[in-house]
Amino acid sequence: MEGEGPPESLIDYAAGLAASQEAHLSVALGVLDIVVxxxxxxxxxxxxxxxxxxxxxxxxxxxxQLTSRLNASGVVSDIEVALGPYASVAPRFVQLARLADVAILEPNNQAFSLREGLLEEVLCESGRPVILVPKNWSRRAGARRILVAWDGGAKSARAIGDALSLLEAAQEVEIVSVSGDVNPTKRLDGAEIAPHLARHCRSVTVTPLSSSEGGDIPASLAAHARLTGADLMVMGAYGRAKISELLLGGVTRSMILEPPIPVFMSY
Structure with missing residues (x-):
């Protein structure tokens, strides 16, 4: 927890999603002690x-104050304040994420910061998906129109399975495949996963995209998400080696630093 607490966009999104799903909301606030x-x-x-x-x-x-606010809005919730140095707070956040369906977090726009480290630990160690909510996101929580960023890899397949209840409730699901991945084990285009999703979802379309100039796949996904007015993007995290993305950048790193819309991510 920094400054006056989590951004309003994160609180509103989490409370709105819980209300729309008639779900219980568990809130974790982390306070990192300075150790001398x-x-x-x-x-x-x-x-x-x-x-x-x-x-x-x-x-x-x-x-x-947040407990009173959530009670007044009709959202059933509990709140835990995790106190201590990073070495104790981060594992506690991972433990709490394992007790939930999904962890809703704010993105981090400062590479290699403590907040990013916490986000990475929850994403990679909890075994649960996360939703990253842009700091200034003002639209109500919902999943009327969902983009599935599909690259044919195991992480993408896991993300679809984790997000299936949201995908089933959506009015529109658009599968987006961006050209440019040279990994031969992941050369499955969106048309191949579409029949599976069509058995679960109301409306499924497939859109092949070319990466923007310079092969910038994150920029292509972000531009398409904004253009179509999507409510949520579903994607797998670290489709290539994590160390490679940390050093060279990639889709996951870009979405962690600056997601264009709420991003549902599975590792």
């Missing part, structure tokens, strides 16, 4: 302890 070493002076240590105490009090006050 014995080499620091006693005066500085007292200052840090005072700061940590103030942050904890703010988090508890925010949790109390």
């Amino acid at each position: 070493r014995s080499a620091f002076t006693a005066g500085l240590q007292q200052l840090v302890e005072s700061f940590n105490r103030e942050q904890r009090e703010k988090a508890q006050s925010f949790a109390d």
